[in-house]
Amino acid sequence: MSLKTFSGPYIKNSQNASQIMNHLLIALMPIIIFTIYKNGYIPYREGYYDFIMIFYPLFFILIAVLTSCLTEISFFFLRKQNIKEAFKKSYAFLPGLFVALVLPLNTPIFILIVGAFIATAIGKLIFGGFGHNIFNPALLGVLFVMAIYSVNIVESGGYLNPYEADVISGATPLATEVEGIGGYATLVEPYGRLSDFFIGTIPGSVGETSALLIILAFFYLAINRMIKWRITTTYVATVFVMTYLIGTLHGFGAWYPLFHIFSGGLLFGAVFMATDPVTSPTTPVGQLLFGLFLGVLTVVFRFLSPYPEGVLTAILTMNLLVFILDKIGFYARFNFSKSMAGFVLAWILIVGISFLVAAGFDQKDEDANFVINEVAEVDNQVIYHVSQRGFSGWIEAEVILENDEVVNFVILSQTESYWARVENANYVEKLIAADDFEEVDTISSATITTDSLKSILRNVLEDYHE
Amino acid sequence: MSRGIRLEKTIKEIYPFKKYLNPNKVYLPLVAHKSEDITVLVKKDDYVVEGDMVAKSKGDLKVPLHAPISGKVLGFEQKYYLNNKKVKCLVIENDFVDQLDDKEYQLYDYTKEEVINKLKESGVVGLSGTAFPTYVKYDNDLKTLIVNAVESDPDTSSDAILINNKCEEILEVMDALVEIFGMNEGIIAIKKNDLLIKKIIKNYIGTYVKLKLVEVPDYYASGWERDLVWRIKKEKYKNYPIEKGIVVNGVATMYAIYETLKYHQPLIQRVVTFSGDKLEKPANVLVKNGTLVSDVIDFLGGLEEGSKMLIANGPLMGESIASYELVVSSDLTAVSIITALEECKEETCLRCGACVLACPAKLSPVLINEATDNLKQFRPQKCVGCGLCSYVCPANINLRNKVQRAKEEIA
Numbered sequence: 001m002s003l004k005t006f007s008g009p010y011i012k013n014s015q016n017a018s019q020i021m022n023h024l025l026i027a028l029m030p031i032i033i034f035t036i037y038k039n040g041y042i043p044y045r046e047g048y049y050d051f052i053m054i055f056y057p058l059f060f061i062l063i064a065v066l067t068s069c070l071t072e073i074s075f076f077f078l079r080k081q082n083i084k085e086a087f088k089k090s091y092a093f094l095p096g097l098f099v100a101l102v103l104p105l106n107t108p109i110f111i112l113i114v115g116a117f118i119a120t121a122i123g124k125l126i127f128g129g130f131g132h133n134i135f136n137p138a139l140l141g142v143l144f145v146m147a148i149y150s151v152n153i154v155e156s157g158g159y160l161n162p163y164e165a166d167v168i169s170g171a172t173p174l175a176t177e178v179e180g181i182g183g184y185a186t187l188v189e190p191y192g193r194l195s196d197f198f199i200g201t202i203p204g205s206v207g208e209t210s211a212l213l214i215i216l217a218f219f220y221l222a223i224n225r226m227i228k229w230r231i232t233t234t235y236v237a238t239v240f241v242m243t244y245l246i247g248t249l250h251g252f253g254a255w256y257p258l259f260h261i262f263s264g265g266l267l268f269g270a271v272f273m274a275t276d277p278v279t280s281p282t283t284p285v286g287q288l289l290f291g292l293f294l295g296v297l298t299v300v301f302r303f304l305s306p307y308p309e310g311v312l313t314a315i316l317t318m319n320l321l322v323f324i325l326d327k328i329g330f331y332a333r334f335n336f337s338k339s340m341a342g343f344v345l346a347w348i349l350i351v352g353i354s355f356l357v358a359a360g361f362d363q364k365d366e367d368a369n370f371v372i373n374e375v376a377e378v379d380n381q382v383i384y385h386v387s388q389r390g391f392s393g394w395i396e397a398e399v400i401l402e403n404d405e406v407v408n409f410v411i412l413s414q415t416e417s418y419w420a421r422v423e424n425a426n427y428v429e430k431l432i433a434a435d436d437f438e439e440v441d442t443i444s445s446a447t448i449t450t451d452s453l454k455s456i457l458r459n460v461l462e463d464y465h466e
Numbered sequence: 467m468s469r470g471i472r473l474e475k476t477i478k479e480i481y482p483f484k485k486y487l488n489p490n491k492v493y494l495p496l497v498a499h500k501s502e503d504i505t506v507l508v509k510k511d512d513y514v515v516e517g518d519m520v521a522k523s524k525g526d527l528k529v530p531l532h533a534p535i536s537g538k539v540l541g542f543e544q545k546y547y548l549n550n551k552k553v554k555c556l557v558i559e560n561d562f563v564d565q566l567d568d569k570e571y572q573l574y575d576y577t578k579e580e581v582i583n584k585l586k587e588s589g590v591v592g593l594s595g596t597a598f599p600t601y602v603k604y605d606n607d608l609k610t611l612i613v614n615a616v617e618s619d620p621d622t623s624s625d626a627i628l629i630n631n632k633c634e635e636i637l638e639v640m641d642a643l644v645e646i647f648g649m650n651e652g653i654i655a656i657k658k659n660d661l662l663i664k665k666i667i668k669n670y671i672g673t674y675v676k677l678k679l680v681e682v683p684d685y686y687a688s689g690w691e692r693d694l695v696w697r698i699k700k701e702k703y704k705n706y707p708i709e710k711g712i713v714v715n716g717v718a719t720m721y722a723i724y725e726t727l728k729y730h731q732p733l734i735q736r737v738v739t740f741s742g743d744k745l746e747k748p749a750n751v752l753v754k755n756g757t758l759v760s761d762v763i764d765f766l767g768g769l770e771e772g773s774k775m776l777i778a779n780g781p782l783m784g785e786s787i788a789s790y791e792l793v794v795s796s797d798l799t800a801v802s803i804i805t806a807l808e809e810c811k812e813e814t815c816l817r818c819g820a821c822v823l824a825c826p827a828k829l830s831p832v833l834i835n836e837a838t839d840n841l842k843q844f845r846p847q848k849c850v851g852c853g854l855c856s857y858v859c860p861a862n863i864n865l866r867n868k869v870q871r872a873k874e875e876i877a
């Protein structure tokens with residue numbers, strides 16, 4: 001009569017790790033279907049795509065998933081682990097899936113593969129695999145390719161699908177925000193209305209645009225207790241409060257904070273990336289602080305750094321602090337006042353930074369697309385220093401006139417996405433050389449940029465004649 | 467305060483009550499308040515009468531152990547105790563002579579000091595698993611008496627059966643204690659959905675002005691002392707509720723106090739729930755301390771075929787025992803014999819935080835599990851061993867064990 005023994009407890013609730021992953025996938029399904037609709041079906045309907053290309057977004061996602069799975073399998077193989085066993089417990093598809101959802105659709109496939117590989121290999125495996133990584137693997141991969149290949153990504157079309165590239169005059173909503181605080185006309189109107197932001201028919205990365213579906217996914221996960229909802233809510237609330245303050249100080253309405261929440265992948269980041277269990281705090285107070293500081297950092301990065309990837313950078317930065325936040329969270333369970341310092345600091349930063357940003361940034365002149373910075377007369381030449389709004393930012397130029405003629409046209413600075421095409425075509429030179437610059441053909445894949453260059457000349461001449 | 471966890475299985479079946487008071491032999495475990503540091507007062511071949519003191523713990527508390535039956539001392543043997551380790555037991559062979567007299571005493575005639583002395587001398591200890599000597603709690607200025615009838619473990623119904631059978635006695639002794647110690651009130655706390663015992667208590671409680679019934683929500687660990695005191699009295703305390711003049715006893719302990727004060731009966735028996743799918747006829751059995759579980763199983767009609775496990779003290783807090791030669795002790799509340807389980811394979815921690823939310827002692831088991839050194843900072847000594855952290859962990863990590871081990875390590 002032998003009795004089996006092992007140490008208890010002997011009952012367990014039915015929640016297990018793979019169940020959590022299944023719920024995550026269910027929550028992501030509508031988002032994936034939506035991207036097929038927005039980035040595949042709409043361009044097809046408008047005649048930009050062949051039928052088969054409808055499924056390009058899906059294909060895009062699958063390639064990334066496959067890359068990270070293969071990376072893990074080869075890793076297990078090299079480590080001589082039982083591949084089947086190890087694979088089952090490592091949720092290898094996750095980094096690739098998220099890399100694909102966070103990157104722009106036009107990312108060249110090889111860059112996508114590099115991103116998914118880096119996410120898996122550097123983001124996860126060198127830390128010891130699933131559960132041991134400090135940084136969110138997918139975001140690490142995305143950061144890497146954004147840093148190295150941003151030019152290539154923008155070159156190949158950036159965030160716009162072919163249909164959007166023709167009808168929308170801007171890169172991605174937030175890309176226009178860094179030089180100053182934009183108004184409704186620059187931030188929202190080029191892409192439609194705020195409701196388009198909510199539904200998701202705006203340019204953006206593969207999975208991040210539909211606020212509606214992401215919010216639904218959040219509720220689905222929160223109700224099933226599959227997500228650290230404290231992080232998401234405090235994160236979004238913090239960004240809302242800060243941008244509301246900034247907006248109000250500039251006389252904007254409620255659309256302004258909503259714009260900030262619906263764009264730049266904030267909701268996607270707050271729901272899916274910041275709550276990644278492995279790289280976020282486990283204690284309730286730790287999670288609240290995590291969300292607050294994520295909000296603060298996101299606003300800081302959005303307004304004070306030249307990169308629109310505020311969410312990504314904020315999450316990766318906060319990943320570093322998880323251990324400390326958990327410690328604060330641990331003591332706070334016994335004595336809440338021990339975490340007071342953290343909350344006070346967060347609130348000081350929230351209010352302080354909001355005012356700082358609001359005061360430190362000039363509001364862009366709403367209607368001006370063209371600004372004359374300086375006019376000088378030297379001998380019989382007139383030298384204009386001007387700024388003109390282009391495709392993804394302002395173009396600074398110097399135009400020299402002599403006897404009613406443009407004798408020189410120099411681009412001093414620009415941030416245009418498709419500049420290389422303009423340069424390759426020697427477009428500026430052609431404009432100078434032409435009898436009538438209005439007759440010079442635009443470059444079809446850089447229409448807006450080339451139009452802006454013409455506008456510079458047109459506006460300068462107009463001013464000159466006055 | 468932590469809300470605790472709603473278990474997936476909470477429906478309680480109250481098993482029938484049975485008595486098994488005359489085993490051929492008892493193996494009285496020489497353990498008092500979890501300590502084996504004990505002075506034995508009898509030797510081999512001595513004759514002992516039921517209720518005689520046969521041993522006494524060393525140290526300050528001096529908890530006595532009494533002979534559960536009359537008969538000859540055969541010597542000492544090692545048997546299994548509820549922590550799955552063997553302990554030295556005093557073996558007494560039953561001569562089946564009933565020696566107890568039935569003299570009754572008036573509960574309300576006792577003075578404070580007499581109650582305390584009686585409890586001390588009868589060796590009354592907490593019967594809900596702590597085995598903490600009860601007299602220590604009463605040796606204080608008291609304001610409130612709380613009787614904890616919140617049975618959390620889904621398979622245990624020994625408290626429910628006692629209320630069912632002995633409700634009048636339990637309420638009477640509560641009232642007497644409130645009277646004798648000049649307390650303001652006596653509270654009996656039950657779970658909201660324990661409809662049966664709620665009905666019974668309501669039938670009797672009306673006659674006592676100072677007693678009242680309080681319901682708590684159906685969450686596991688809502689019966690945990692610290693939680694209960696907070697829910698009922700909104701009091702927090704450092705180590706023990708008596709710091710705030712509150713004394714908390716279990717139902718079984720309260721009934722043991724009744725028997726001691728009413729009949730001068732020392733603590734020699736208790737009700738143990740025998741359950742599990744491998745047991746032909748589950749029951750709440752009144753048994754003598756030192757009874758072998760295998761004898762009770764035979765008495766209940768034996769076991770079904772197949773590989774089995776024996777779990778002492780419930781599936782969440784308890785341990786599996788390697789042998790049926792487990793002895794009944796005053797801290798054994800339940801025995802369950804079930805089809806052998808597979809031990810869940812431990813996976814990598816997801817850091818989901820479920821264990822943190824579950825812990826009623828407000829610990830963060832995941833941090834203890836991750837810590838490589840300086841375990842002390844995470845206060846594992848506060849763990850009450852409720853098992854909820856392991857219950858909720860989606861990665862099947864046995865956190866209860868790890869925290870308990872950390873607790874031992876820093877001790």
Ligand code: SF4
Pocket residue numbers: 282814815816817818819820821822831832835855858859860861862863865
């Ligand atoms: S419940 Fe388990 S998986 Fe979740 S944090 Fe705790 S130990 Fe890790």
Ligand code: SF4
Pocket residue numbers: 824825826827828829831848849850851852853854855856865866869
């Ligand atoms: S067993 Fe200990 S650590 Fe785990 S939940 Fe219970 S009290 Fe907390």
